[in-house]
Amino acid sequence: MRRVKQIITVLVCLVVLFFVTLSIVVYSVDINKYRPQIVEALSKQTGRTVQLKGPLKLGMSLSGVKLSISDASIGNPSWASRPEMAGIGQFELGVALMPLLSKQLSITELKIVNADILLETSGDKHNWDMPATQQPGQTTAKSGASPSGPPVSLRVDNVSVKNSQIAIRGADGKTNTFKTEDLSFGVQGGGIGLKFTGDYNNSPVTANVHTGASDFNSSGTWPIDADLTYADYHLKLKGKADLGKKTANFDSYDVSAKKSDIHGQMSASWGGKVPSVKGTLISDSLNPADFQPAADKNGPTVAEQKEAKSSGPKRMFSDEPLALDGLKSADANLQVQLAEVMAGTTELKNVTGDLQLNGGRLSLPVKAMLGKNPVNVDIKLDASGSTAQFALSFTAPKSDLADLLKLGGGKAFLSGTADTDMTVTSSGNSLHALASNANGKLNVIADDGQVSSSEASGISSSLAKIFAPNGTNALNCLAARFNIVNGVVKDNGLLVDTTATTIFGKGGANLGTETVDMNLNAKTKLVNIGGILPPLHIGGTLSDPSYGMDPTAVAKNVVGILTSGSLTGNSGVPDMQKAAGQNACVYTLDHPVAAQPSAAQNVSTKANDAVKNAGSLVKGLFGK
Numbered sequence: 001m002r003r004v005k006q007i008i009t010v011l012v013c014l015v016v017l018f019f020v021t022l023s024i025v026v027y028s029v030d031i032n033k034y035r036p037q038i039v040e041a042l043s044k045q046t047g048r049t050v051q052l053k054g055p056l057k058l059g060m061s062l063s064g065v066k067l068s069i070s071d072a073s074i075g076n077p078s079w080a081s082r083p084e085m086a087g088i089g090q091f092e093l094g095v096a097l098m099p100l101l102s103k104q105l106s107i108t109e110l111k112i113v114n115a116d117i118l119l120e121t122s123g124d125k126h127n128w129d130m131p132a133t134q135q136p137g138q139t140t141a142k143s144g145a146s147p148s149g150p151p152v153s154l155r156v157d158n159v160s161v162k163n164s165q166i167a168i169r170g171a172d173g174k175t176n177t178f179k180t181e182d183l184s185f186g187v188q189g190g191g192i193g194l195k196f197t198g199d200y201n202n203s204p205v206t207a208n209v210h211t212g213a214s215d216f217n218s219s220g221t222w223p224i225d226a227d228l229t230y231a232d233y234h235l236k237l238k239g240k241a242d243l244g245k246k247t248a249n250f251d252s253y254d255v256s257a258k259k260s261d262i263h264g265q266m267s268a269s270w271g272g273k274v275p276s277v278k279g280t281l282i283s284d285s286l287n288p289a290d291f292q293p294a295a296d297k298n299g300p301t302v303a304e305q306k307e308a309k310s311s312g313p314k315r316m317f318s319d320e321p322l323a324l325d326g327l328k329s330a331d332a333n334l335q336v337q338l339a340e341v342m343a344g345t346t347e348l349k350n351v352t353g354d355l356q357l358n359g360g361r362l363s364l365p366v367k368a369m370l371g372k373n374p375v376n377v378d379i380k381l382d383a384s385g386s387t388a389q390f391a392l393s394f395t396a397p398k399s400d401l402a403d404l405l406k407l408g409g410g411k412a413f414l415s416g417t418a419d420t421d422m423t424v425t426s427s428g429n430s431l432h433a434l435a436s437n438a439n440g441k442l443n444v445i446a447d448d449g450q451v452s453s454s455e456a457s458g459i460s461s462s463l464a465k466i467f468a469p470n471g472t473n474a475l476n477c478l479a480a481r482f483n484i485v486n487g488v489v490k491d492n493g494l495l496v497d498t499t500a501t502t503i504f505g506k507g508g509a510n511l512g513t514e515t516v517d518m519n520l521n522a523k524t525k526l527v528n529i530g531g532i533l534p535p536l537h538i539g540g541t542l543s544d545p546s547y548g549m550d551p552t553a554v555a556k557n558v559v560g561i562l563t564s565g566s567l568t569g570n571s572g573v574p575d576m577q578k579a580a581g582q583n584a585c586v587y588t589l590d591h592p593v594a595a596q597p598s599a600a601q602n603v604s605t606k607a608n609d610a611v612k613n614a615g616s617l618v619k620g621l622f623g624k
Helices: 002-028 031-046 098-102 302-310 401-407 431-436 453-459 461-467 551-564 584-590 603-621
Strands: 050-052 056-061 064-075 084-095 104-122 153-156 158-169 175-188 191-200 203-211 222-230 233-242 247-257 260-269 276-283 331-343 346-358 361-370 373-382 389-400 417-427 439-451 473-485 488-498 501-510 515-524 536-540 545-549
Touching: 031 050, 031 056, 064 104, 098 104, 153 175, 191 222, 331 361, 346 401, 361 389, 361 401, 389 401, 401 417, 401 439, 417 431, 439 488, 439 584, 453 461, 461 501, 461 536, 461 545, 473 584, 488 584
Parallel strands: 104 153, 104 158, 276 331
Antiparallel strands: 050 064, 056 064, 064 084, 084 104, 158 175, 175 191, 191 203, 203 222, 222 233, 233 247, 247 260, 260 276, 331 346, 346 361, 361 373, 373 389, 389 417, 417 439, 439 473, 473 488, 488 501, 501 515, 515 536, 536 545
8 A cells, every 4th residue: 555655656656747847847938939930830720810919828737738928810812802801819728738638638727809700702712711721642531530549529618708709790791790799608517608789780699508419419308497688589499409419408498588488399300311309389479570570770881771762562472582491401390389380460260270391391381360260371482403493372261251351461341251272382482473473363252341431541542443443331241362383473363342332353462573554343333433434553562552534534424424324334244133142243244234224314414413523523522
């Protein structure tokens, strides 16, 4: 035993002697003398101009070697927006020596203060790409591999970053900036943790993450507890991870934004060809608008300002490519349960679905309640090929027409019991391409409802005059049938009958050009209107349609009344036909009968009424 103690004593003395000797060497060497050689080597290695303006310090501590650099920078390529890619006010790095013998890189301290890094792109060039300085005949080991055995494990005891920022400038000139007020990462409370305060594009960001891992190469299962905020968004999750098995299971997660929330359970695996997730997506109240990207407080770029000025009317379908590659980067199986979802200007309730994503193929069949009635939606998006394929089906039997209008984001100026079905297929990698290539149909059949004059006036006073010239009226029936061919929506019969008017529509919309061109011909049933209701023309763009009358049609009506007693402008409106048990509008469209001139008024009476009413009609009957 005594001899063992002697050996241990000798070994301890040798270790102490080694560190004392190393410390003497380190402290006796002025590393600043080698500044030119260090700068030259770094510049050659990176292919950029490296500057070390402040003092260099190399020292020893009980934990190992410590290097300190002040006022350092690395240059940018000539095409970049500024001379320096990165500048660092203070950089300190501490590395433990003994763990290196066991192939463990143990960073005892990494401290960065006042760093300013700008990453930017121009075409296919990136300023972080640096030329290799490989010598002839030299080979480069693959990432993560070592010619002499397993890779070196990494342990980080403490990382500190203060008052620093990293900015990313895209080819479009837009810059996203991530600022760090205070970041600490390393061993905290018996495991590795992260604490962060800062902002992203001037919106506040905080993070508090704690894990039970001693290092990120440790085997076994360890807990994760995270609490993150960004602008109006808040994420909390708890679970466990096993990096050896490349799996994580979260017993609970909760995402909230403004008045919306999403929560549930989730498991993830990243050991396969692509990561996969499985779990539940539950919400008590969800408004997709609450999860729109946070407003960029930096404001639009110069390019965006020019585009806004030159782009004309607001577009509904953007030419920007959809992020379809994201559908290929992971697989998912999520059970969806949403109590309330904001859609258009109304709510869908009790929404249930099964989201499946596999190999870039997304499937989402959904059942929900619209008002007091069920609706069914089936969405399919296949992004596995070079061009995405899209399919949508929507059915809403016995729903309220008012709810359907609000679901589309419109005003509920019509109500009634409606049967609706829509099918659409398309292909393309942008919203514009999908709209331009759309094919399908839309059918809405309704009866026994009302026309709200106030709601119609909220859209256009001219629309109110067509549908409810004497205030709120009963809706007898409605049949709206449209075909969609290569992005062009064309009516296949549009007829509305109220207690005041019968309206017959012709036309449609072009989804590719985002324009609408439709005429609504109306025949009044009211004597006091004078018999003149010129066609209402709906034109302009889908995002900002215009409503107005055709002056030519007014003139034709007046001339027709004075010369023949007939309303030429209303000649296209059919007389309503009825059949027991059938929707009158559908039956009339399918069994057309030529409209007969009304005998309710003689020619002179019509002429007098026309002259009396023409002035007020021209002044604003059909103004928007």
